[in-house]
Each structure stands twice: as C-alpha cells, then as structure tokens.
Amino acid sequence: MENGAAQPVIVAIDGPSGTGKSSTSKAVAAQLGLSYLDTGAQYRAITWWMVTSGIDIEDPTAIAAVAGKPEIVSGTDPLDPTISVDGTDVAAAIRTQEVTSQVSAVSAVPEVRSRITELQRSLAAAAEQGIVVEGRDIGTTVLPDADLKVFLTASAEARAARRSGELKGADVAATREALIKRDAADSSRKTSPLAKADDAVEVDTTELTLAQVIECVVTLVEEKRAGK
Ligand SMILES: Nc1ncnc2c1ncn2[C@@H]1O[C@H](COP(=O)(O)OP(=O)(O)OP(=O)(O)O)[C@@H](O)[C@H]1O
Numbered sequence: 001m002e003n004g005a006a007q008p009v010i011v012a013i014d015g016p017s018g019t020g021k022s023s024t025s026k027a028v029a030a031q032l033g034l035s036y037l038d039t040g041a042q043y044r045a046i047t048w049w050m051v052t053s054g055i056d057i058e059d060p061t062a063i064a065a066v067a068g069k070p071e072i073v074s075g076t077d078p079l080d081p082t083i084s085v086d087g088t089d090v091a092a093a094i095r096t097q098e099v100t101s102q103v104s105a106v107s108a109v110p111e112v113r114s115r116i117t118e119l120q121r122s123l124a125a126a127a128e129q130g131i132v133v134e135g136r137d138i139g140t141t142v143l144p145d146a147d148l149k150v151f152l153t154a155s156a157e158a159r160a161a162r163r164s165g166e167l168k169g170a171d172v173a174a175t176r177e178a179l180i181k182r183d184a185a186d187s188s189r190k191t192s193p194l195a196k197a198d199d200a201v202e203v204d205t206t207e208l209t210l211a212q213v214i215e216c217v218v219t220l221v222e223e224k225r226a227g228k
C-alpha cells in the first residue's frame with residue numbers, strides 16, 4: 001500500500017451463544033483501531049421488525065415475502081455500536097426475551113440470510129482500516145476470505161453462568177437449556193448454519209478470563225499482520 005499504510009484486516013469471529021464473541025470482538029476492534037460489526041444484532045433487528053409488523057414467525061413463506069422491506073442500519077464504531085430499523089434505534093428492543101426466542105426461526109429463512117449477508121459484506125468492504133465481524137457464519141459464508149478466522153467455544157455451564165450473571169440472577173439451568181436450544185436450531189438450519197470454518201483457529205474460553213481471550217485474539221491478528 002502507498003505511504004506504508006497497513007492493509008485493512010478482516011477478522012471473522014464465530015461461535016455458539018455466550019462464548020464471548022461480542023465482548024471480545026468489540027475490545028479487539030477498539031484496541032486495534034478497526035470497525036466492529038455485530039451480525040446477531042442485525043438478525044435480531046429484522047426479527048424485531050417481523051414481530052412488531054405482525055408477521056407469522058411460524059411461516060417462512062410470509063417471512064421471505066417481506067424480508068427486503070425493513071431498512072437496517074448498523075453503526076460500526078466499537079466504542080458506540082448502533083442498530084436501527086427504519087430510523088428507529090432498536091438497540092434495547094432487540095434484546096428482549098421475545099426477540100431472543102424467535103430469532104433462530106427468522107434467521108433460518110434463506111431470503112433473510114441473503115439480505116443480511118449482502119449488508120454485512122458491504123459494511124466489511126467499506127471499513128477503511130479493517131473490521132472485526134462476529135456471528136455464526138462469518139468465516140464459512142459471509143467472509144470466506146477473511147484474513148483471520150476465530151471460532152470461540154465454552155462449556156454450556158460456563159456460558160449459562162455468564163449469561164445469568166448478565167441477566168441479574170436469571171435461573172442458570174433454564175438459561176443453559178435456552179442456550180442449547182438456540183445453538184441446536186442455529187447449527188441445524190439448511191442455509192449457512194453455525195459452523196467452524198476449516199481454517200478457523202478454535203479458542204476454548206471456558207477457563208479463560210475475558211482479558212485473556214482478548215489478548216489471545218489481538219496476538220493472532222498481530223501475527224497475521226506480521227505475516228507469521
Ligand atoms: N472469558 C470470559 N469469562 C467470563 N465472562 C465472559 C467471558 N467472555 C464473555 N464473558 C461474559 O459473558 C457474557 C456473554 O458474552 P458475549 O455477549 O460477548 O457473548 P456472545 O458470544 O456474543 O453471545 P451471543 O452470541 O449470545 O450474543 C457477557 O456478560 C460477557 O461479559
């Protein structure tokens with residue numbers, strides 16, 4: 001590149017629910033001066049729109065017919081990630097139990113995935129310094145040529161404990177069952193299921209602190225940049 005500027009780096013971080021994708025990706029992006037994209041927020045946003053528009057979530061044909069209607073806009077600053085639908089800030093609305101319990105059904109519809117995948121690719125292409133994109137199919141489908149692919153895992157027990165701590169004392173057993181159910185739905189759908197790319201680096205975060213996971217991913221990015 002001219003003037004010795006670093007090439008933009010594209011980092012894909014995938015994994016099941018509660019493995020630390022968002023927390024890790026945001027911190028890595030902030031530390032390295034990269035953009036950040038939470039693709040789960042986009043699937044949640046389109047699910048929120050379907051629910052509030054009265055679309056039957058049990059009916060994939062009905063979902064497919066309107067998948068192109070809502071305008072979903074993601075802000076990619078890791079210090080202030082934003083998400084809006086038709087100009088409405090939905091950052092809080094997409095985190096409700098209602099949306100969480102329906103998002104796997106909506107995100108399994110191929111027309112929804114192709115719409116959201118297109119958005120994700122255009123945001124990645126526009127990121128001048130590079131971007132950390134986190135989700136379920138980033139390394140396998142959305143950005144198969146990413147410079148670095150990381151697949152985060154953790155035991156169901158650790159993930160449930162983390163989530164119930166976040167949800168201020170939610171029942172750990174119920175949280176664990178809900179996580180397992182969502183992962184099973186996301187892993188078994190036909191179109192771009194949750195999966196580790198063959199060339200992804202797997203990091204088991206069960207026994208690691210968040211700071212250790214961040215440090216590990218930053219090191220992996222720096223090694224890639226150094227051509228190691
Ligand atoms: N290594 C870790 N040790 C302890 N807590 C962690 C670790 N990584 C993340 N957490 C905490 O676990 C919770 C879930 O993390 P996060 O939201 O980043 O996961 P996620 O993989 O993005 O989940 P989802 O896919 O469901 O959105 C957060 O409260 C976060 O602070």
Ligand SMILES: Nc1ccn([C@@H]2O[C@H](COP(=O)(O)O)[C@@H](O)[C@H]2O)c(=O)n1
Nearest residue numbers: 039040041043103104107135136137186
């Ligand atoms: N690349 C992705 C990202 C997410 N999903 C679907 O969205 C749901 C919510 O994701 P969170 O990360 O916010 O928990 C997830 O359960 C998937 O159904 C997806 O399909 N592909």
